[in-house]
Amino acid sequence: MTGTAVEAMRVRRSWSKVTDEAPTHEQLVDLVSAAGRLADHSSLRPWRLIELRGRDRERLGRAIHKAEHKPGRSTKPLRAPLLIAVVARIRKGKVPDWEQEAVASGVAHLLSLALDDEGWGVFWRTGDHTRSKAVAKAHGLEKNERLLGWLYVGGRPEQRRPSRIKTVDGATFLSPMPR
Numbered sequence: 001m002t003g004t005a006v007e008a009m010r011v012r013r014s015w016s017k018v019t020d021e022a023p024t025h026e027q028l029v030d031l032v033s034a035a036g037r038l039a040d041h042s043s044l045r046p047w048r049l050i051e052l053r054g055r056d057r058e059r060l061g062r063a064i065h066k067a068e069h070k071p072g073r074s075t076k077p078l079r080a081p082l083l084i085a086v087v088a089r090i091r092k093g094k095v096p097d098w099e100q101e102a103v104a105s106g107v108a109h110l111l112s113l114a115l116d117d118e119g120w121g122v123f124w125r126t127g128d129h130t131r132s133k134a135v136a137k138a139h140g141l142e143k144n145e146r147l148l149g150w151l152y153v154g155g156r157p158e159q160r161r162p163s164r165i166k167t168v169d170g171a172t173f174l175s176p177m178p179r
């Protein structure tokens with residue numbers, strides 16, 4: 001674990017290959033509680049997460065191929081022992097949809113950061129099938145729910161060389177308001 005939130009952000013990275021080790025449900029619940037403390041207009045909590053383990057991932061693979069009009073099942077979901085589907089639950093009212101999707105996306109980013117900081121490997125994945133009917137059905141989504149993709153989570157493999165973290169120059173992305 002790093003010392004501060006800023007340090008955790010600086011050193012985080014995505015892990016495309018992970019091992020079969022995964023956080024337990026209980027470990028995950030704890031981190032989800034922390035990630036859920038993000039800014040949220042009117043505290044709507046417009047999100048939920050779905051844990052996919054074991055054969056759940058095969059069901060997702062079948063749904064992906066159905067969405068892509070292919071036979072059999074995609075092996076993509078088998079790339080990690082745990083997939084966390086990120087779902088935005090859009091509530092009717094004064095808070096626009098985009099704000100609610102921003103909250104759900106924020107939860108996924110914070111949860112990814114927390115998992116990374118705890119030493120797990122995480123990779124956020126999507127695809128053309130993400131908002132397909134077949135994939136929505138496999139996750140039991142309601143009409144007001146939209147999938148934002150999956151956090152693929154697993155153990156970190158031994159690395160032959162240290163990975164390079166892409167740096168970001170904050171000055172490039174920060175400017176004053178034009179006059």
Ligand SMILES: Cc1cc2nc3c(=O)[nH]c(=O)nc-3n(C[C@H](O)[C@H](O)[C@H](O)COP(=O)(O)O)c2cc1C
Pocket residue numbers: 012013014015123124125126127148149166
């Ligand atoms: C919403 C979202 C969806 C993404 N979907 C994919 C994807 O399907 N395939 C992929 O290679 N990277 C995808 N990425 C990017 C990776 O998760 C990762 O951020 C990228 O490979 C850069 O690595 P880094 O996080 O270590 O800088 C997605 C990121 C986000 C935020």
